Amino acid sequence: MTPAARIQAAAELIDRIAQGEAAEKALTTWGRTSRFAGSKDRAAVRDHVFDVLRMWRSTAAMGGGESGRARMLGLLRLRGTDPDTLFDGKGHAPAPLTEAERAAGHTPEGADAWDLPDWLADRFLADLGEAAGPTALALRDRAPVFLRVNTLKSDLAAARDRLAAEGVETAPHPLSPTALEVLSGARGLVRTGAFTDGWVELQDAASQAVVDLIPAEGVGRVLDYCAGGGGKTLALAARLPGARIYAHDADPGRMSDLPQRAARAGAEVTVTRRPEGVFDLVMADVPCSGSGAWRRAPEGKWRLTEDRLTDLQGIQQGILATCADRVAPGGCLAYATCSVLAAENEAQIARFLAERPDWRRGPSRQFLPSDGGDGFFVCCLISGRA
Numbered sequence: 043m044t045p046a047a048r049i050q051a052a053a054e055l056i057d058r059i060a061q062g063e064a065a066e067k068a069l070t071t072w073g074r075t076s077r078f079a080g081s082k083d084r085a086a087v088r089d090h091v092f093d094v095l096r097m098w099r100s101t102a103a104m105g106g107g108e109s110g111r112a113r114m115l116g117l118l119r120l121r122g123t124d125p126d127t128l129f130d131g132k133g134h135a136p137a138p139l140t141e142a143e144r145a146a147g148h149t150p151e152g153a154d155a156w157d158l159p160d161w162l163a164d165r166f167l168a169d170l171g172e173a174a175g176p177t178a179l180a181l182r183d184r185a186p187v188f189l190r191v192n193t194l195k196s197d198l199a200a201a202r203d204r205l206a207a208e209g210v211e212t213a214p215h216p217l218s219p220t221a222l223e224v225l226s227g228a229r230g231l232v233r234t235g236a237f238t239d240g241w242v243e244l245q246d247a248a249s250q251a252v253v254d255l256i257p258a259e260g261v262g263r264v265l266d267y268c269a270g271g272g273g274k275t276l277a278l279a280a281r282l283p284g285a286r287i288y289a290h291d292a293d294p295g296r297m298s299d300l301p302q303r304a305a306r307a308g309a310e311v312t313v314t315r316r317p318e319g320v321f322d323l324v325m326a327d328v329p330c331s332g333s334g335a336w337r338r339a340p341e342g343k344w345r346l347t348e349d350r351l352t353d354l355q356g357i358q359q360g361i362l363a364t365c366a367d368r369v370a371p372g373g374c375l376a377y378a379t380c381s382v383l384a385a386e387n388e389a390q391i392a393r394f395l396a397e398r399p400d401w402r403r404g405p406s407r408q409f410l411p412s413d414g415g416d417g418f419f420v421c422c423l424i425s426g427r428a
Contacts, residue, residue, distance in 0.1 A: 043083040046128040046135030049114050051076070052090035053136065056110030065091060065341055085229070089184075093117055095340035096182045099154040106146020111136060116147060157182050161348060162333075169384040173410060177382060180411035185337035187224040187231070188215065188415065190245040190273075193280045194308045198222070201241050208234040217414050218250035220280075240306040245273045246335075248415030249380075253277040255405050255420055256323065256376045261285050265321040267365050268292070272300035272311070274327055274378075279309035287311045288321070320370040328358045330379040330386050334409070334417020355385055362394050366401075366425070374404065375423040380416055382408070387419040400426040 043051070051072065058068045069091065073084050094101050094113045097120065102108045105116025114136070118125045129136045149155075153163035156178035166174040189212065191201045202212050202222065210227035222242070224231065236242050253274055261282050266275040269289035279287045289311050291297050297313055304311040331351060332342045362377060369375050377394075379386050387408065395401060404422035411417055 043079055043086075044133060044135065045086075046130065047133060048083060048086045048090060049118075049128050050134055050136045051079075051087045052094070053110035053114045055087070055091050056094055056113055059091070059095070059341075060108070060110070065095060090114065090117070092340060093184070095344075096184075096337065097157050098340075098344055099157050100150040100182070103150035103154045104147045106143065106148075112143075112146075115139070115143065119147065155179075158343060159346075162343060162346070165383060165385075170382065170410075173412065176412055177410050177417065181333075181336045181340075181343070181417075183337060185246075185335075185416065186414075187228045188245060188247045188250075189222040189224060189231075189242040190218075190250050190277060190280075191220045191222060191242055192240055192276070192307050193220060194283060195239070196236075196241040201236055204236045204241065205234060208236060210234060210236075215247045215414060217247040217409075218254050220254075220277075221247040221250050221415075223247070223414075238306070240308055243273065243276060243303075243307065245277065246416045246418075248334075248409040248413060248418040249273060250277060251407075251409060251415070252327075252376075252378050252418050252420040253281055255407060256281075256325070256422055257374055257404065258282055261322045261374075263319070263321040263370075264288065264323045264325070265290060265317050265365075265368060266325045266327070267317070267368070268325075268327050268329070268361065269300065269313075270296045270327070272297060272303055274325060275300065275311055276303060276307050276309055278323075278325065279304070279307070279311060282323075285322075288317055289313050290315070290317050317368060319368075320373070321368055322370055322373045323376065324365045324368050324373070325376045325378070326361055326365045327378040327380075328361050330354055330358065330381040331383055332380055334380045334382045334411070334419075337411070337416070351383070351385060355390070358386060358390055359393065362390065366394075366398065366423075369425045371425055373425050375401075375425070376420060377423060378418065378420040380418050382410060382417040382419075387421075391421045391423070394423065402426060 101113040101116035104119045105112035131137045211225040212222040215221040215223045264285045265288045269291045275289045336343045404424045406421035409418040
């Protein structure tokens with residue numbers, strides 16, 4: 043495919059997504075039915091689509107319309123690329139620009155420039171103050187690729203050397219002593235021996251820093267209550283090599299790959315549908331808006347509604363209550379979200395502590411994209427129950 047044909051394919055996919063089709067489904071269907079598209083073509087079209095999803099409002103403003111064609115035109119203008127070099131009508135390229143298209147479009151302002159729905163732009167400003175704009179703008183960019191060095195099998199220097207020998211250039215990241223940012227070679231990463239032998243795992247740097255913040259002294263039994271794919275489960279296993287690690291999720295199917303991942307990492311993890319007893323540490327990485335990770339899943343900011351956010355808060359409160367009953371006296375309940383919204387973070391902690399005066403607040407932190415990774419929140423709640 044030519045670069046121009048990739049632009050046309052992306053424009054058509056964006057129209058399908060605007061009509062309600064999930065981006066991943068649209069891309070998968072297109073890839074299966076477009077046998078002429080090689081792996082580089084599929085990757086390029088995917089990048090175009092996700093760039094537009096991250097900048098849904100600003101591309102429409104710059105392109106002068108809300109169609110896939112207009113948004114791709116807007117994306118090119120935002121990048122400083124001359125649209126006439128690609129909108130030339132040759133082969134499978136988009137048709138040449140009309141005079142109306144040339145005259146349309148304007149510099150985005152306000153929530154258009156932040157690429158947020160109006161109600162979320164207001165929330166960002168209220169919750170983040172001066173950090174609202176930089177945070178919103180950071181979520182318009184592609185996310186870096188990060189690795190966690192698995193200290194059960196390697197260390198930072200050895201992992202870097204092995205990755206470099208296999209064509210993957212990395213650099214340490216200040217958010218976590220186990221974090222490596224991938225500078226080049228990311229597409230071939232999962233085929234490297236460093237990955238297949240369990241020396242490294244794909245995990246955001248801020249997600250690693252969340253685990254680093256959790257108190258480790260005297261921890262014998264650990265429950266990851268919302269384990270999902272198990273990224274934090276494996277990070278906990280590496281940080282607490284002498285602890286017994288249990289993983290649970292309301293949807294056990296999400297953990298289907300965890301036993302295999304744990305075996306590759308050399309970690310002992312027990313997957314359980316019904317946790318029993320109490321634990322020194324309960325990790326509750328709860329369902330949330332995902333607002334801190336919208337670089338990776340940009341559809342989320344356009345699908346989220348105020349009603350859905352309210353529903354999520356109720357789910358979070360229920361999980362906190364359930365997990366509190368699983369914490370041993372003096373133990374820790376580590377509440378975490380990949381959100382930058384106060385309603386899911388500080389407001390939940392304030393509510394929990396107001397209802398449970400025998401608990402106290404331990405280490406906590408709000409991570410923002412300006413710190414280098416995704417937006418995460420973590421607060422360690424310490425049980426004072428006798």
